[in-house]
Amino acid sequence: MTNVIKPENMSCPLPISNYDTVQLSHGSGGKMMNDLISKLFLWAFDNPLLNKKDDQAIIEMNGQKMAFSTDSFVVDPLFFPGGDIGELAVNGTVNDVSMSGARPLFLSAGFIIEEGFSMKELQRVVESMRDAARQAGVMIVTGDTKVVNKGKGDKLFINTAGIGIIEHDFSIGSSNLQADDVLIINGTIADHGMAIMSQREGLAFEAPIKSDTAALNGLIEKIIKSGGQDVHAMRDATRGGVAAILNEFAEDSAITIRLKEGLIPINDPVKGACEIMGLDPLYVANEGKMVVSVARKSAEKVFEVMKADPLGKESAIIGDVVLDKPGMVTMQTRIGAWRIVDMLVGEQLPRIC
Numbered sequence: 001m002t003n004v005i006k007p008e009n010m011s012c013p014l015p016i017s018n019y020d021t022v023q024l025s026h027g028s029g030g031k032m033m034n035d036l037i038s039k040l041f042l043w044a045f046d047n048p049l050l051n052k053k054d055d056q057a058i059i060e061m062n063g064q065k066m067a068f069s070t071d072s073f074v075v076d077p078l079f080f081p082g083g084d085i086g087e088l089a090v091n092g093t094v095n096d097v098s099m100s101g102a103r104p105l106f107l108s109a110g111f112i113i114e115e116g117f118s119m120k121e122l123q124r125v126v127e128s129m130r131d132a133a134r135q136a137g138v139m140i141v142t143g144d145t146k147v148v149n150k151g152k153g154d155k156l157f158i159n160t161a162g163i164g165i166i167e168h169d170f171s172i173g174s175s176n177l178q179a180d181d182v183l184i185i186n187g188t189i190a191d192h193g194m195a196i197m198s199q200r201e202g203l204a205f206e207a208p209i210k211s212d213t214a215a216l217n218g219l220i221e222k223i224i225k226s227g228g229q230d231v232h233a234m235r236d237a238t239r240g241g242v243a244a245i246l247n248e249f250a251e252d253s254a255i256t257i258r259l260k261e262g263l264i265p266i267n268d269p270v271k272g273a274c275e276i277m278g279l280d281p282l283y284v285a286n287e288g289k290m291v292v293s294v295a296r297k298s299a300e301k302v303f304e305v306m307k308a309d310p311l312g313k314e315s316a317i318i319g320d321v322v323l324d325k326p327g328m329v330t331m332q333t334r335i336g337a338w339r340i341v342d343m344l345v346g347e348q349l350p351r352i353c
Contacts, residue, residue, distance in 0.1 A: 029240025029285070030344030053252060054173050055096040055235065058166065067102035069093055070161035076351040078125065078156060081195045082210030085158055086128035088287060088353060091215045093162040094136045095236045098217040099290065101172045101224045102164035107133065109143040109160055114153035125156065136215035138162070168224060174245075176232040177253035181321035182299035184292045186219065186306055187212070187314040188265045189242055193284035193349050194273045203276070205269045214288035219309045223292060226305040230298035236290040238353055240344055243282040245291055246329045247343040254326040259319035259341065261333050283344045285352045293321065 025032040042051060049057045056069035073089045090107065097104040109129065113122065133140050191212040198209050216236065223231060233253075235245040242264075250257050266281050274281045288311065294302045299317065306312035319331075329341040 024350045025345070027239070027350070028344060029238065029244045030283075032345065033239075034343065052173060052175065053248070054100065056100050056102070058100055065166035067097045067100045067104075067164045067166060068161070069096035070159065071096060072157065072159040073353055074154070074157050074351055075196065075353050076154065077196075077199055078121070080199045080211055081208055082191075083213040083287075084125060084128050085156060086125035087132040088211075088213050089158040089160045090129050090132035090136065090138070090140075091213050091287060092238065092353065093160040094138060094215040094217055095288075095290070097162040097164040098215075098220045099172075099234045099236060100166060101168055101170060101220065101231070101234070102166045103221070104136065104138050104162050104164035104217055106164075107138055107140045107160050107162045109140050109158065111143070111145045112153060112157040112159075113145065113147050114155050115147055115150040117155050122156070125158075132215065136217060168228075170224070170229045170231065172231060172233060174233055174235060174249050174252040177249050177255050177257075177293045177321050178232055178295065179255065179321055179323045180296050181232055181293045182296050182317055183246075183257065183259075183319040183321070184294065184299065184303055184306060184315055184317050185237075185242070185265070185289060186216070186292075186309075186312040187289055187316075188267045188270065189237070189286055189289060190266060190270050190274060190279075190281035190284035191289075192287040193241070193352055194270045194279075194281075196285075196352055197277060197279075197349060198273055201277075203273065205273065207267075207269045209267070209269050209273060212286055212288035214311055216288065216290055216311060219306065219311045220290075222305050222309060223302055227294050227298045227302040230295035231292065231302065232295065233293040234290055236288075237286045239285050241281070241283040241285055242289075242291060243280075243329070243341050244343055246341065247327075249291075249293065250329050251327045253321075256322050256324040256326065257319060257329045258322060259329065259331040261331050263316055263318045265314050265316045279349075282341060285349060287353065291318075296320075 026036045056067040078085045195211040306315040
């Protein structure tokens with residue numbers, strides 16, 4: 001008798017993909033990157049800590065909870081209005097560790113340097129990292145250096161990993177949003193992405209566009225103290241912009257997010273640059289902005305604390321959470337109509353961080 005293999009008993013050794021090669025869009029922070037992570041990396045490295053899909057892993061050793069995160073930076077150009085790759089590398093990992101409410105303490109720094117890269121520029125990057133680490137109150141305690149042949153890299157890539165301690169018992173993460181939460185952002189969106197793009201395209205504006213790169217750990221500490229257990233989620237809106245993180249929130253928590261377009265802060269020069277380039281600022285990267293989801297009863301208190309901080313003085317309440325259509329993000333436009341804010345499919349801005 002011939003054995004019949006039933007489809008439900010078959011297991012594919014590799015995830016199904018529509019692409020034979022890696023595309024730039026696989027690093028965009030949108031749908032293709034989401035698919036790559038969920039269908040390949042999560043599939044291969046499957047474990048409870050990774051499967052939470054936050055920007056950091058929460059680990060516990062000898063009764064002490066810690067947050068651990070890593071990130072790589074390939075931004076082009078290396079130096080841009082408002083910052084550079086070194087400052088970005090420190091601030092980016094500090095922020096990823098901090099979004100769990102952890103207090104970041106230590107970083108590692110790995111450098112991949114192309115042969116022929118200017119020693120003067122390398123020193124400038126390293127000094128920038130030193131200054132950013134001091135500003136954030138963290139120490140760079142270990143690292144690695146590799147040099148690749150000329151033409152086999154692109155000047156300089158940096159990887160940073162960070163670890164911090166969690167000194168509270170609150171549950172903060174993308175799967176913790178609750179109905180009637182209020183969404184607060186700590187300032188204007190799309191500044192970083194448009195600073196990079198205006199530099200690449202040689203665009204000049206009457207008011208210069210600068211990156212918003214900043215370490216948010218000090219602000220986050222104040223948010224935790226003021227909101228306590230009512231702070232349900234925090235995420236910095238880097239690749240894929242605000243739209244990407246809100247879609248992750250909606251999917252992971254099985255809730256609906258409602259935004260109001262007229263409440264989302266954006267600088268006029270950034271808005272103009274987005275219009276010139278045909279970009280939606282909701283999908284443009286930030287490096288010093290985060291969205292906080294907090295229970296309505298504590299929202300005003302958290303909002304006032306954020307407004308009082310230099311990194312939150314332009315904070316705005318941009319929407320709320322309801323139990324309607326799980327996994328959906330909607331936005332009321334300035335003319336009153338509602339539209340779906342989906343996750344980006346393609347690549348708007350490559351090499352942005």
